[in-house]
Amino acid sequence: MNKDLSIIVPLYNEEESLVELCTWVARVMDEHGFRYEVLLVDDGSRDHSWKVIQEISEANPNVQGLRLNRNYGKSAALQTGFDHAQGDVIITMDADLQDSPEEVPELYAMIQEQGYDLVSGWKKKRHDPISKTIPSKLFNATTRLISGVKLHDFNCGLKSYRREVIKNIEVYGEMHRYIPMIAARNGYTSIGEKVVQHQERKYGVTKFGLERFVFGFLDLLSINFVSKFKKRPMHFFGTLGSLSFLFGLIVTVWLIVDKIYRIHNSLLVREVTDQPLFYLALVAVILGVQLFLAGFLGEMITIHSGKKNDYLITEKTQQLERKMV
Known part of the structure; x- marks a missing residue:
């Protein structure tokens, strides 16, 4: 049976927040009557995240898990989710509870009813220290200038996609930040933006340091070059x-x-x-x-050349194993 929604949640050492997140998502989905699946992609966590995912999946068959054999990074985790998603609309969100599932119904409507190919969240009011907000503003301004895509917040994890988009793009390295740019370069130019609520981190600490801006800038140059000259x-x-x-x-x-x-x-x-x-x-x-x-x-x-994934899945939850047979 086709799903209305696939919610992809890449995660790394987020055992404390997973139960609360999945409970919140399930409540919102049930309130709106969505046929949905949640794909929790464990990017080589070293805590008990995978054990928690298995327990959640056993209690709720709409929640499925994929475990990578080591920590590849957010892009590989997202690509894993993209490869397995079966919903008409794909939603990506972070596992740290800073993205609100309450935003999902409107993000879904913007794809299905307003005709967008991709909708990116904009954390207009952020609960982050100035050491993160100022570099983020510079990063977004540079990306807008080079890509020509007019978004305020390229790095927001909360995004929605038409299924066709995620099945025709590939992300790796640190390129998850530039998915709108990659989509636009592949002809999906109907890109919208929605102001979303940014919540304070409730558990754990951020997994990203200032080096992400250096790697991100290098990936920006790479994407700009590859998108122009990959086929020629x-x-x-x-x-x-x-x-x-x-x-x-x-x-x-x-x-x-x-x-x-x-x-x-x-x-x-x-x-x-x-x-x-x-x-x-x-x-x-x-x-x-x-x-x-x-x-x-x-x-x-x-x-x-052909497409070749650079990640290895070591385990899947039982529901997903049965579905893939």
Whole structure:
């Protein structure tokens, strides 16, 4: 039976909050009559999170669990959930109770009734220290500028997606922050935003440090490059290779012509190989050829490459095991 909703919750060492979260989600889902599933993706937790997930799943068959063999990061956990989700609308939320399940019905309606491909939450009023809010504002401003997607809060974990979107994108590394950008680059441009309630963390501590902004910026550059040239690497490497080769060729010809001119006019002549400019031209020619080869290899890899997940699932809850048989 098709589900109205799939709620994906990536988690790492969140044993204290899981029962409360799932109880809250179940109450909201029952109040609105949704056919739903909750996918709890344990990203290699070292506490008792998996044991708690198994107990919740036994008590509520709508809750299913997936356990990764080690901590891969939030992107891999989300991708695991995307791969297994069967709902018409997919909701992602964090496990730390800072995202409210009360937002889910409206996020669902914005997809099904208002026609959005993706709706991102905006934590307009945040309960975070200034050490997190200021870098976050800079991060969001930079992402808006580079991506062209006008969202206030790219990193909000509370998002909703049309099923087609999550089945046609792939996230890895730290790219979960840029899912709206990835979706837009894949043609899903109907992207909305909803102000959502941000609650204070009730249990545990944040799993992310300031290094996420450094890694996040590098991933932003990677996504921007890959989205433009993934299917046409020759356009990038070939253009650079052409410019480099042309520069080296022009300089070399100019040096040879200059020598011939000087010999013809009985002027002081300097050997071409004695001039540093000749070696600069030689390097440019060689580099141009190498860039061309990189472009050709990139084209060949693009043609023959296939999707391959980089995570390993070690366990599933019993309900999900039966469903997959």
